[in-house]
Amino acid sequence: MTADAATHLFRRPVTFVTGAATVDGIPATRLPEVALIGRSNVGKSSLINALVGRGDVARVSNTPGRTQQLNFFDLGGRLMLVDMPGYGYAEAPRDKKAEWSDLIRFYLKGRPPLRRALVLVDARHGFKDSDQAIMELMDDSAVNYQIVLTKCDKLKPKELEQRLEEMATAAKLHVAAHPALVTTSAASGHGLDQLRTALSELALPE
Ligand SMILES: Nc1nc2c(ncn2[C@@H]2O[C@H](COP(=O)(O)OP(=O)(O)O)[C@@H](O)[C@H]2O)c(=O)[nH]1
Numbered sequence: 001m002t003a004d005a006a007t008h009l010f011r012r013p014v015t016f017v018t019g020a021a022t023v024d025g026i027p028a029t030r031l032p033e034v035a036l037i038g039r040s041n042v043g044k045s046s047l048i049n050a051l052v053g054r055g056d057v058a059r060v061s062n063t064p065g066r067t068q069q070l071n072f073f074d075l076g077g078r079l080m081l082v083d084m085p086g087y088g089y090a091e092a093p094r095d096k097k098a099e100w101s102d103l104i105r106f107y108l109k110g111r112p113p114l115r116r117a118l119v120l121v122d123a124r125h126g127f128k129d130s131d132q133a134i135m136e137l138m139d140d141s142a143v144n145y146q147i148v149l150t151k152c153d154k155l156k157p158k159e160l161e162q163r164l165e166e167m168a169t170a171a172k173l174h175v176a177a178h179p180a181l182v183t184t185s186a187a188s189g190h191g192l193d194q195l196r197t198a199l200s201e202l203a204l205p206e
């Protein structure tokens, strides 16, 4: 897959399919699926918007009430992007938090079309315990995942280099983690083409 083909895929129309707040709401699909997971505010919705080059696509995921759902976006009939509910949000009411975890756990443990999860981590903070926990869950369930550093525009080049090195070392302890970590910024566009190319390799052929 060339970079041009990737650009082409990400220029296709994006449609919001559905939001699943419960296990029963998860749609049946034959499209290969890529899920974006990470702590609240890590930049999941911003990254989806930046990847497709439209500011309004994942706004739907930021609508109050929809942030706690799995939001499914069909990219040109070739790939499904899933904006997952954020975890590690301390202010969430206790029962709600348990509900998200159950939904996330159910989805990650048995979703046949899921080709890859992208684990988004804020480059300023590195891995938190909640990231480690979700990666362990995916190690146990044999879900392939790739680690994506977000908000890299907030770090100086030297700081970013050190963060990347530290996280690559930590990632080696996880059997299901893709060895290549991707650095991105939805704000500057850094790393987006690389990620588009990686994702287009998972999409259905034209
Ligand atoms: N500087 C910077 N801010 C970002 C970036 N991506 C997201 N943000 C900001 O981080 C906040 C949370 O982003 P959002 O996409 O809603 O996070 P989500 O909760 O994971 O969906 C918002 O204020 C965004 O503007 C980025 O690449 N750089």
Ligand SMILES: [Mg+2]
Pocket (backbone or CB within 6 Å): 044, 045, 046, 061, 062, 067, 083
């Ligand atoms: Mg969001």
